[in-house]
Amino acid sequence: MRYTDGRVLPGCEAAQVLLLLGVPDVLVDAIMSWEPGSSARMRARYMHVNNSLLLKVAKQVGDILWGPEGDSGEGAADPERDGN
Structure with missing residues (x-):
């Protein structure tokens, strides 16, 4: 458009x-x-809702659960990253 x-x-x-x-x-x-x-x-x-929106949301959920793509850490479950 x-x-x-x-x-x-x-x-x-x-x-x-x-x-x-x-x-x-x-x-x-x-x-x-x-x-x-x-x-x-x-x-x-x-x-x-189109495919690009679904992929965007899937990436956001994945980043929250397992950390950003290419991140060598343990993801969101790492206590040092969470400040706990």
């Missing part, structure tokens, strides 16, 4: 960009002016 300055994104694309940026749901609802009662339906309709 490439847009020039001043061009407004359609609702579905704007919601997808907010999802890719990791914007919390409550902020997405406010930015998109979605009503509290219907916001979950609107997010399901316009915000589609």
Whole structure:
């Protein structure tokens, strides 16, 4: 998606960009002016989880559990790294 300055994104694309940026749901609802009662339906309709998002979250979980890739330490379970 490439847009020039001043061009407004359609609702579905704007919601997808907010999802890719990791914007919390409550902020997405406010930015998109979605009503509290219907916001979950609107997010399901316009915000589609794609493979790159799944890989990003999987890497974040892996880094928390086993430490960053290439880290020679014991990961998050190392007491010296945790300060305990």
